[in-house]
Amino acid sequence: MTRVVLASAAAALIAVAGMGYVVGVQRPPASSIAMVAPAAAEGSSAPIYFQDPDGKPAYSLTPRKTGDGRNYRAVPAGADVNFDETAPDMLPPAAASAGGATERKIKYYRNPMGLPDTSPTPKRDSMGMDYIPVYEGEDSDDGSVKLSPGKIQRTGVSSEPATSRVIRTLIRAPGTIQLDERRISVISMRAESWVQKVANVTTGSKVSKGQPLMEIYSPSVASAAAEYIATITSKGTSGVAVYGRGSRQRLMNLDVPDTAIAAMEKSGTVPITIDWSAPRDGIVLERNAIEGMRAQPGDVLFRVADTSVVWAMVDVAERSLGMISVGQPVTVRARSFPGREFVGKIAVVYPQVNRETRTARVRIELSNPDGALLPDMYVDANIDIGSSQPVLAVPESAVLDTGSRQAVFVEKGQGRFEPREVKLGHRGDGYVEIRQGLTEGEPVVVSANFLIDAESNLKAALKGFSDAGGQQ
16 A cells, blocks of 8 residues: 655645535545645644544535534644545545645636636635636546546446347337228118118127128019029020020129129029028127118118238338338237237228327237127237347447437546437347448447536536636
């Protein structure tokens, strides 16, 4: 342990006492140096300062008490006091002013609130706060910021090298399940009819294509059917083929099912009622048919939907629209099935933005073979927009974003940090892609970088203020 003689300790303490300082510092776990009072003061037993009775790094130039009422311990000339020589800015005024603990020279004092105001001598601002000393070598002209080891330790500055990694970027969007409008069929009559009988199907029942749903009697259908049967069974009418095609087309125009027309052709008779069947496989969404009711043209008697394919209608934020396109894979999770994923693709990006929510509607087609996804069910979609190739990336906490520019602080060694403007790419998993401004392996500050940024801005302001003062 190196011993340094404090040649001006008493004078410094007296000067500090005149300014009313009471200093308390933290003892870092680094190596320390012992300071001994000057030889001129060895013959005097009067205390030169007072220290916390527990040996804590708290000092006073006048007698005082601790919070629990105990007196501070008087330290006479010649006593040893330990301070960290690696953090001279943490020493009490006596040690800092002695000059033996460090060779650094104070260049000027700056305003503690960051105002562009400097002083060649110690002073206080209007609020009674002491101006902060700036040492030679702390302000350089290369744009970098230099911090003392003690300040780096106290602020918790840490760095991490820029490395190549695969960034998985996801856009998360909420939405609901909707039916595929192309897979919905409505059963209605095109002529005045009566419902003679309804099959044992209700709303929610699953039906298959061709399954009978009801029996219908319609005078218009019966007349067209009789005409068609007479035409195809007649042997003396000329142009039977052409006339027969016209009669059959009339039945088709009345929306008579093909199975019913085929049954007429096979039997050669006209049935009293016609079996109306389901036009597709699906679920009965609506049943309005009642036995004995009279159905007018256009009345919806059944509505059947195929749910084997459904749509997820999700709302994507406006800022993310440029990163999605038709055909991108999407993973959808239903809140009703926490452990299950449904995979689909973007089918349509609707060309309209909601002015209130600033989102756009995106349609995702999903396979639903077991019918687990139901209409209006809430879902969450994850759209993967990342690249499978590794890219240069740094933690998101390393980037200082002002809106118009983005920058990081590169650690240059010996307490120096260089601000570097960068161009960003994709974000994900807590990292951000660096497209320009860094090379792989360069260490960037990932914590407490906003403190370094404040120091850099203050330095630039003080330099501009000094330059302006020198030109006057």
